[in-house]
Amino acid sequence: PAAGLYLDCCARGEDLFGVTGLEAGYIERALPGVPFAGMLGACEIGPIGRATELLTYTGILALLD
DSSP, X not given: OOEEEEEEETTSTHHHHSSTTHHHHHHHHHXXXXXXXXXXXXXXXXEETTEEEEEOSOEEEEEEO
């Protein structure tokens, strides 16, 4: 990939894992040298089965080619 964008629920991160930068570290290790940006949101809206739900504690990584 040429770049990545990580959209993260604000309830994740240090408050959830107890470690600062944990998810960013995993992304950097999995995709070395690929630049990425991130943004926090309050929640996401997406499909669960056949229903659309309000989702929390989610992270979405989009890779751009």
